[in-house]
Structure formats: structure tokens, C-alpha cells
Amino acid sequence: MSTLHILTHSPFADSRLASCLRLLSADDGLLLCGDAVYALQNGTRTCEALELMPSSIGLYALQEDVQARALQVPERVQCIDYPQFVALTLQHAKVNSWL
Amino acid sequence: MKFAIALHAPAHSPAARRALRFAEAALAGGHEIMRLFFYQDGVHSASSTVVSPQDELDTARQWREFVAQHQLDAVVCIAAALRRGELNTEEAQRYQRSAASIDAPWALSGLGQLHEAIQQCDRLICFGGH
Amino acid sequence: MAQSLLLISRQAPWSGPGAREALDIALAGGAFDLPLALLFLDDGVFQLRKDQQAVLLQQKDLAANLQALPLFGVEELYACQRSLVERGLVADQLGLPVSVLDDDALRALLGRFDQVMTI
Numbered sequence: 001m002s003t004l005h006i007l008t009h010s011p012f013a014d015s016r017l018a019s020c021l022r023l024l025s026a027d028d029g030l031l032l033c034g035d036a037v038y039a040l041q042n043g044t045r046t047c048e049a050l051e052l053m054p055s056s057i058g059l060y061a062l063q064e065d066v067q068a069r070a071l072q073v074p075e076r077v078q079c080i081d082y083p084q085f086v087a088l089t090l091q092h093a094k095v096n097s098w099l
Numbered sequence: 100m101k102f103a104i105a106l107h108a109p110a111h112s113p114a115a116r117r118a119l120r121f122a123e124a125a126l127a128g129g130h131e132i133m134r135l136f137f138y139q140d141g142v143h144s145a146s147s148t149v150v151s152p153q154d155e156l157d158t159a160r161q162w163r164e165f166v167a168q169h170q171l172d173a174v175v176c177i178a179a180a181l182r183r184g185e186l187n188t189e190e191a192q193r194y195q196r197s198a199a200s201i202d203a204p205w206a207l208s209g210l211g212q213l214h215e216a217i218q219q220c221d222r223l224i225c226f227g228g229h
Numbered sequence: 230m231a232q233s234l235l236l237i238s239r240q241a242p243w244s245g246p247g248a249r250e251a252l253d254i255a256l257a258g259g260a261f262d263l264p265l266a267l268l269f270l271d272d273g274v275f276q277l278r279k280d281q282q283a284v285l286l287q288q289k290d291l292a293a294n295l296q297a298l299p300l301f302g303v304e305e306l307y308a309c310q311r312s313l314v315e316r317g318l319v320a321d322q323l324g325l326p327v328s329v330l331d332d333d334a335l336r337a338l339l340g341r342f343d344q345v346m347t348i
Contacts (some may be wrong), residue, residue, distance in 0.1 A: 002338055008114060008228035019239075019271055022311070025336050034113050034229040062117075082124035090100055090220050096237075096345045099107050099139075099227035109346075111284065139348075169322050190346050210257035218263070223344050 107227030259301030279324030
């Protein structure tokens with residue numbers, strides 16, 4: 001059963017992203033929102049790691065959080081709005097928010 | 100589909116706003132929200148005593164209006180709320196406190212309500228953090 | 230069929246009410262006889278250290294509640310091996326009988342449950 005993981009903490013201040021990446025299964029999804037979108041900052045190790053993830057893992061970022069922070073998102077990552085966020089939770093069997 | 104939404108962050112947290120925007124989108128998409136459960140610091144998002152500056156977002160008020168408008172089943176965890184000073188009139192009287200901050204459309208109840216929601220929903224989604 | 234819940238507890242014991250509030254969800258679920266497992270991850274593994282002295286911080290002892298889990302029907306207790314190793318915790322320092330899982334086993338565990346909450 002695939003899981004949509006949701007992260008909201010900056011990877012530069014917190015271990016959640018690192019732990020989450022180790023627990024991702026092949027068909028899981030990862031949604032970055034809030035300060036977690038800083039993981040997409042160009043030229044960083046976290047961004048490189050995300051870009052190298054297997055293509056079977058869906059990578060998403062909440063558009064408003066990306067735009068508000070003036071980030072440029074790599075092609076590998078799909079920016080989504082709230083209706084797409086709702087749809088994404090239904091495309092996976094369950095949602096794991098890393099509170 | 101039936102969503103259960105848990106909020107673990109206070110009204111001033113971006114997560115409280117994000118949860119509300121998600122809930123609005125879920126209803127707009129024709130889905131049902133079978134229960135809201137506010138736990139941990141999320142109990143502050145149900146507080147009626149939040150005062151936001153006029154030119155700032157008032158997420159607690161927006162949540163209250165959203166819940167009332169759609170007549171949602173909206174539960175605030177009683178143990179988490181008491182610990183954080185968010186009481187309804189009944190609890191304020193019981194513990195002889197001078198202020199109550201939780202009122203309709205919110206109800207104080209226990210963790211059993213969370214487990215019931217987990218059993219009955221199609222998707223549980225928790226919001227918290229930043 | 231009841232929905233099974235995997236609860237992931239990743240807060241250190243004395244950093245605030247997080248560890249206790251995660252445990253409260255487990256105890257409540259156990260009391261309702263629901264299928265539930267508890268996984269200690271990241272700093273959450275510090276909850277497992279035996280001989281802690283909560284009283285020095287004027288806190289309630291978490292150990293007593295952890296010990297009560299099997300009595301509440303919560304018998305599936307797991308800890309993340311990598312989290313334990315990273316934090317220098319070894320088996321005989323743990324005060325609770327947990328199954329220690331590597332990352333592969335953790336992925337399988339996560340896949341097995343209907344719902345998951347990480348606190």
C-alpha cells in the first residue's frame with residue numbers, strides 16, 4: 001500500500017527529510033510544503049538527492065510555498081495547488097505527515 | 100471520499116492555514132469531512148480568544164466560520180486543551196478558571212473520537228509543523 | 230475489518246508533551262481494542278532508555294505508561310535500528326521489549342498498516 005509522505009520542516013534544521021527518504025518505498029509519494037520546500041534550493045545537497053530519486057517515487061511541492069519563497073523548482077518535482085493536493089491524498093492508500 | 104482531518108498546530112502556524120485551505124478544497128471537490136480533530140497545540144486553533152491585528156490573517160476565526168458554515172463535526176481533544184488552558188464554560192467552572200475560550204461549533208471530547216474517525220474515514224490527514 | 234494504525238513516535242521524552250501525547254493515542258487505541266503498533270524513530274528511541282529519572286525534572290514517569298502498553302493490548306512495539314545506533318543506544322539499555330528493525334523491515338512495516346500517524 002503506497003504512502004504519501006508530507007514534510008513541512010526545513011531540511012537544513014531538522015532530520016525529518018533524511019529519515020523520510022530512508023523509509024520511502026518504490027511507489028510512495030513525497031509532498032514538500034511550508035519550509036520543507038527549501039529542500040529544493042538549487043545547488044544544495046538535498047536538492048541533488050531529491051533529483052536523483054527513482055522515477056517511481058512521485059515528488060511534489062505545494063505551489064504557494066514555492067512561489068512565496070522565490071524558489072525555482074527542478075523539473076523532477078511537480079508543483080501542485082490545493083485541489084491537486086486533495087487528489088494526491090486519494091492516489092495513495094494513506095498519508096503520513098511528519099509532524 | 101470521507102476525510103478525517105487532524106490539526107496539531109496553533110492558529111498562528113502556517114500549518115493551521117494549510118489545513119483549512121485543504122479542507123476547503125476537499126469540500127469544493129465534492130468530498131466529505133467526517134470529522135475534524137484538533138490535538139496537541141492544534142487546540143489553540145479552535146480558541147475564540149485569539150485577537151489578530153486587523154491587517155493580519157485570523158486563522159482561528161476562519162476555522163470557526165468554516166466549521167459553522169458547513170456544520171462539521173469538530174472535536175477538540177479535552178486532555179490536550181485543558182493542559183494548554185483552552186477550556187469551555189463547563190470546564191472553566193469545574194476547575195474554577197476565569198475564562199472559557201472553546202465554544203460552539205467546537206466540542207471538547209476525548210481521543211476515542213480520533214480513533215473512531217480513523218476507523219470510519221477513507222483518508223486520515225494530519226497537519227502540523229511549519 | 231478494523232483499520233490498523235501504525236503510530237510513529239519520534240519525540241524525545243522530556244522535550245515537551247509530544248512523547249506523552251503520542252503514547253496517549255496508543256493507550257486509547259488499545260483500550261478500544263484496535264489493531265495498533267508503535268514505532269520509536271529518531272529521538273523517539275530515547276523514550277526507551279531505562280533508569281531515567283523524570284522526577285528530577287518534575288515530570289511524570291513515562292516508563293510506567295510504556296510498560297502498560299501490552300496490558301492495553303498494544304503488543305507490537307518496534308524501534309528503528311539506525312536511530313538506536315546513531316544515538317549510541319544498545320539493547321541492554323532499553324527498558325521495554327521492542328523488536329529492532331532495519332530500514333528494509335521499516336519500509337515493510339509502513340506498507341502493512343492501513344493508517345499511519347507520525348508525532
